[in-house]
Every structure is written in structure tokens, then in C-alpha cells.
Amino acid sequence: MCCAIQFHLPSHLSADEKRTGGIDVPMEHERRLQEEVVESTADQDPEPVPPPVSVVSVPLHSEHGTHHAYLYVGSPPQRRTLIVDTGSRLVAFPCTPCPNCGTGHASPSYYDPSVSTTDVVNACPADCRFDGMSKCANSVNGTQQQQQQQQCRFVQRYTEGSRIEAYEITDVMWLGTADVGESTADPTYVGMAVPFVFGCQTSEEGLFLHQYADGIMGVAMHQTTLIAAMYEAGAIPRHAFSLCLNFDGGVFSLGGTKLGLGNDALPSSGNATSPPSTPHHLEPMQFAPLAKNHGWYAVGVMSLHLGDILITTTETLLSAFNDGKGTIIDSGTTDSYLPRVIARPFRRAWETITGHVHSNKLERYTYARFRRLPNITITVHGLRGTSIRWSATPSNYMEEMAVTRTNSELRSARIIKRVDITKPWEGTKSFTNRIYVDEPNGCVVGGNWMADHDVLFDVQGKRIGIARAECTSQESPYIIV
Numbered sequence: 204m205c206c207a208i209q210f211h212l213p214s215h216l217s218a219d220e221k222r223t224g225g226i227d228v229p230m231e232h233e234r235r236l237q238e239e240v241v242e243s244t245a246d247q248d249p250e251p252v253p254p255p256v257s258v259v260s261v262p263l264h265s266e267h268g269t270h271h272a273y274l275y276v277g278s279p280p281q282r283r284t285l286i287v288d289t290g291s292r293l294v295a296f297p298c299t300p301c302p303n304c305g306t307g308h309a310s311p312s313y314y315d316p317s318v319s320t321t322d323v324v325n326a327c328p329a330d331c332r333f334d335g336m337s338k339c340a341n342s343v344n345g346t347q348q349q350q351q352q353q354q355c356r357f358v359q360r361y362t363e364g365s366r367i368e369a370y371e372i373t374d375v376m377w378l379g380t381a382d383v384g385e386s387t388a389d390p391t392y393v394g395m396a397v398p399f400v401f402g403c404q405t406s407e408e409g410l411f412l413h414q415y416a417d418g419i420m421g422v423a424m425h426q427t428t429l430i431a432a433m434y435e436a437g438a439i440p441r442h443a444f445s446l447c448l449n450f451d452g453g454v455f456s457l458g459g460t461k462l463g464l465g466n467d468a469l470p471s472s473g474n475a476t477s478p479p480s481t482p483h484h485l486e487p488m489q490f491a492p493l494a495k496n497h498g499w500y501a502v503g504v505m506s507l508h509l510g511d512i513l514i515t516t517t518e519t520l521l522s523a524f525n526d527g528k529g530t531i532i533d534s535g536t537t538d539s540y541l542p543r544v545i546a547r548p549f550r551r552a553w554e555t556i557t558g559h560v561h562s563n564k565l566e567r568y569t570y571a572r573f574r575r576l577p578n579i580t581i582t583v584h585g586l587r588g589t590s591i592r593w594s595a596t597p598s599n600y601m602e603e604m605a606v607t608r609t610n611s612e613l614r615s616a617r618i619i620k621r622v623d624i625t626k627p628w629e630g631t632k633s634f635t636n637r638i639y640v641d642e643p644n645g646c647v648v649g650g651n652w653m654a655d656h657d658v659l660f661d662v663q664g665k666r667i668g669i670a671r672a673e674c675t676s677q678e679s680p681y682i683i684v
Contacts, residue, residue, distance in 0.1 A: 254488050254659050254668050255441045255459030259391050261378045263287065264452040266415040268537035268602075268619040268650060271309070272455050273386065274420060276376045276401075277319030280387050284309035285420040287446065287455060288535030289500055289660065292425035293333070293359065294376075295369050295402030296418025304404060305412035314417075316372060316403065324354060325371035325400065331355035332400040332427060337371055357402065365409030369402030376401070376429060378457065395457065397436040399429055419535070423498055424662055433457065434663075443664065446534055447482055447657040447674035448650055450599075450620045454482045454657075454674060462657050462672055481675065484657060488670035489591045491583045494529050500660055501529035502667055503584035504646070507545065510577030512552040520545050527644040530581065532658060532667065536649035539595060540642035549640050553577075563639060565604055567631040573597065574624065579638060581648075583669070591669055595638060595652040598622040602651075604633040621654065 263270045274283045274294075283296050297304040299315040316322045325331060327339035337355035355371035377396040379386025386392045404418065411418075422428050422444065434442040439458035447454040447462060454461065464484050494501040504524035507514045515521040523542035524530050541549065553561035556577050576597035583591040603618040622634075637651055659668030 255443050257456035257459040257461040260454050260456040260461040263455050273379050275379050277374050278321040283417045285418050286416045288421050290533035290535045291421030292423040293421045298403035303406035308417045310417050322374040327353040327355045365411045367404050368406040369404040372403040373400050395438045397432050399432050441663050443661040445659040447672050448653050449674040460659050483673050485671040488668040490586045490666045490668050493665050499531040501531045504530045505582040508580045509552040510556050514548050524646050530646040532648045538637040539649040539652040540647040541640045543641045546640040563636050565635050568634050569631050570627045599651050599654040600638045601634045602637050
């Protein structure tokens with residue numbers, strides 16, 4: 204079923220973190236990252252500052268609308284395939300043994316700490332890193348002696364119902380490509396390797412049991428992320444990264460953005476197949492101040508338009524985007540979710556423009572009907588009194604479904620790709636609208652809204668950068684190693 208592979212992961216932060224603004228950092232830790240998460244205001248950046256330049260970019264590949272990076276961990280390195288999630292902060296994936304973990308993940312086996320010569324199980328309580336989450340408990344796996352050892356164990360629940368159990372472990376970790384040889388020998392990638400604390404899963408429930416990815420890589424605004432660890436270790440020059448997403452994959456740039464106006468190519472793997480275009484910006488990047496100082500990447504919204512119709516006509520409707528968690532940018536969420544308080548005016552405007560009732564059910568579209576669908580545009584507060592129009596296009600928020608007939612029944616399968624509206628089709632095609640108007644609090648800008656944009660998450664600069672972009676990586680997403 205289609206809904207079984209939908210991710211809606213707006214946050215993995217605890218309730219206490221939401222109230223207090225985050226977990227306290229012990230005094231003995233460096234203060235750099237604490238200083239980066241102070242309240243941001245437009246006058247802190249009085250002059251235009253170009254986006255920071257990334258030291259390295261790695262390819263992303265997409266499955267079921269979720270974007271994944273290749274992560275290498277341990278000595279010798281073991282490759283993992285992880286969801287890149289700006290709405291959470293932890294890295295976690297199953298470890299051997301994991302009797303309660305799924306078996307259909309990207310990697311044929313779980314990460315095996317016993318193979319690595321550089322792994323260390325964090326001692327409890329002295330070395331527990333995930334303050335407010337981890338508690339001392341005996342190991343649930345291993346030998347009798349190992350089971351008596353105290354571990355930093357934690358449980359993490361996700362908003363769509365999934366749950367994991369894990370313990371803290373430290374090992375060397377870096378990002379690379381699908382090519383194992385390249386990623387473990389090229390200093391471009393190995394040079395980013397840092398010791399890092401992650402969650403070694405011993406159990407998983409819900410969607411995590413059957414998902415393609417081995418696990419999840421949280422890159423929210425927090426000092427426990429891999430990006431923060433790379434910055435602290437000097438592996439990247441700035442606490443920043445960018446995501447340029449499309450429906451095949453995209454580009455994950457570390458330390459800033461690798462893209463600019465023009466056709467700037469990424470270094471490609473020797474095994475890679477170059478597509479006809481390479482990543483580049485289609486317009487100058489514009490910047491918005493971060494509306495939150497910790498955790499979620501939130502932006503301030505000035506208005507919402509459906510086509511040319513203004514939806515946020517009252518302060519009540521507009522405040523729904525900025526109150527509570529606000530409007531967050533969440534790459535771990537496949538779809539996008541608008542505040543439910545705007546549902547009535549949104550649906551009225553939709554019917555006025557399209558002549559049809561707004562629905563998230565599977566519907567048949569002629570080419571002419573599809574061309575009448577509107578852009579959905581949020582206007583974001585920019586720096587120095589500017590504004591940024593950020594649109595979700597029908598090509599990205601409408602998800603094609605292939606319907607096939609068997610002897611006994613009709614079956615539908617998701618085709619998550621950008622719809623090419625330059626190529627008319629005969630008859631009808633089946634689509635599902637993946638913009639939902641039911642978010643109880645705030646707004647979630649998910650992967651389908653981020654698509655075809657390079658989005659810079661500049662924690663050090665306290666800002667978000669947005670630019671329309673061609674996001675095709677030079678590396679083929681279909682390399683088999």
C-alpha cells in the first residue's frame with residue numbers, strides 16, 4: 204500500500220527539548236556550537252554574504268520518494284544506506300545481533316561492531332552522549348558477560364508510529380559514493396572521517412521494519428549530528444551543508460554548497476554514468492534567517508498563494524504557519540503538509556482554479572486537466588527586509604501511479620518521478636496529490652517541495668539559502684557494487 208512507505212518525520216526531539224530549546228551541553232565541551240544557535244535576526248547579516256563553498260559533495264539516491272546517502276563506518280569500513288533527515292538529529296541503524304530488525308534493507312547484513320577495530324561501546328554513565336535520552340541498562344544481546352555490562356541505551360519514537368531501541372557506540376564515520384573502492388581510498392572522502400557517536404539498533408518497529416534504508420541520519424540543528432562532528436574536528440570549514448534534491452536523487456554538499464550559477468560539475472566516480480546535465484543553480488541563492496535557534500530548521504512565512512490567489516488573508520490564517528513549531532524544512536518527510544486551519548479557503552481556491560474538488564485520493568488526469576493545476580507558493584521572510592517566493596510545482600507534488608490489471612484485480616504502483624509536462628499524453632494518467640492540508644500545528648515543507656531547489660542549511664550563518672537548481676548528480680543512482 205502506498206501509505207506504508209510514506210514518511211512524516213517532522214521531529215525526533217523529545218518533549219523536554221521542545222520546551223527548553225534543546226539539551227544542555229556539558230561545560231567541558233567546546234563552546235563553538237553553543238554560540239551558533241543563538242537567536243537569529245535580520246540585522247545580524249547587514250551585508251550580502253555569498254553562500255559558503257562546500258569542500259566535498261556526495262551523491263544522493265532516492266527510493267520511494269525518500270533521499271539516501273552512503274555512509275561508511277568502522278575499520279575496515281562497512282557501508283550503510285541512510286535516510287538524510289533534516290527533521291531529526293541522531294544517526295542510527297541495526298547492528299548485529301538484531302533479532303527484532305527488518306531484513307529487506309539496502310544492505311544484505313547489519314553493521315557488525317565485532318568486525319571493526321575502532322569501535323567503542325560508550326561506557327555508562329560517564330560517556331553517554333545523548334543527554335536526556337540514554338539511560339544505563341544491561342545489554343540485551345551478546346554473551347552473559349556482555350549482557351551484564353551497562354550500556355547507554357535509549358528508545359526513539361517517530362511521529363508516524365515507528366520505534367527503535369539502540370545503544371550508544373562510537374566508531375569512525377564518513378560519507379561517500381556507491382563505489383566502495385573510491386569511498387575508502389580517495390582522500391576527498393576519507394579525509395572527512397571522524398569518530399562519531401551513533402545508535403546501534405537492537406530493535407525496530409513500524410515502517411522501519413520494511414523500509415529500503417538501513418537506518419536514518421539526522422542532520423537537524425544540534426551538536427550531536429555528523430555535520431557538527433565534522434565541523435568540530437576540522438574536516439569541514441563551516442557548520443553548514445546543502446541538499447539539492449530531485450526525484451532520482453540529488454547532491455549532498457558538506458560545509459556549504461558546491462553549486463553556483465552555470466554548469467559546475469561534481470567530481471564523478473570512475474564507475475559513474477554522466478547524465479546530460481550536471482548540478483547548478485538556475486538563479487542566485489536568496490537567504491532567510493532561521494526562525495528557530497535549535498532543532499528544527501524553520502523559516503518565517505509571509506503568505507501562501509495558490510496560483511495567484513492569496514490564501515493567508517487574515518492574521519489567524521497566517522499565524523498558523525509561524526506559531527508552534529512554525530514552518531519547518533524536513534527532508535525526511537516525503538510529502539508536504541499545510542496547516543489544517545487554511546483547509547477551507549485553500550479548497551475553495553483550488554476548485555476555482557481547477558474546476559475540481561481538492562483531493563488526496565488517486566484520480567485520473569488528462570494532459571489538459573493536469574496543465575490547469577496551480578503552483579503552491581510560500582513567501583518566506585528574507586534577510587534585510589527581502590522576501591523569497593518558494594513554489595511547489597504540479598510536476599513535483601503530483602505523484603504518478605501506474606495502474607496494471609491482473610487476472611483477478613487492479614494493482615497500482617508508485618512512480619515517484621518528476622512529471623514532464625512538456626510531453627503531452629493521450630488519454631489519462633493516474634495521480635495522487637501529495638500536498639496535504641491537515642497539519643495540526645505549523646507547516647512541513649517536505650521532499651516534494653524541496654525538489655528542484657538547492658537548500659543551504661547554514662547553521663553557523665544562522666540562515667537558510669534557497670535557489671532553484673538543476674540537481675542531477677553525475678553519479679548514476681543505479682551503480683551496483
